[in-house]
Amino acid sequence: MQTKVDVAVMIGTGVPASLRALGQNVCWVVLLNGERRGTAFSSREEAQECKAAWLAQLNADIPDSLH
Structure with a gap:
């Protein structure tokens, strides 16, 4: 199953x-298959870093033969 990670x-x-x-009227969140994961971030860059961490973890969980 393909896992989708979005901001x-x-x-x-x-x-x-x-x-x-x-005073923050906007925030960013990370979605894993459409469901919010973790905290809200005050910057898009922080959320993008979290997304990258999720993707790295998900790729680490896939056996090398499937990469």
Whole structure:
């Protein structure tokens, strides 16, 4: 099964209260097969780094014969 890892943006009331309290009206989250994983990030770059970590972990879990 192919696993899909994406970065999505959340705006307004979708932003966690802790970030809204800091004046942040937008955040980014990592989705694994459409489901949110982990925390909300205050920058897209942080979310992209998390996405890369997920992809590296998923690739490490695949046997070398299937790469």
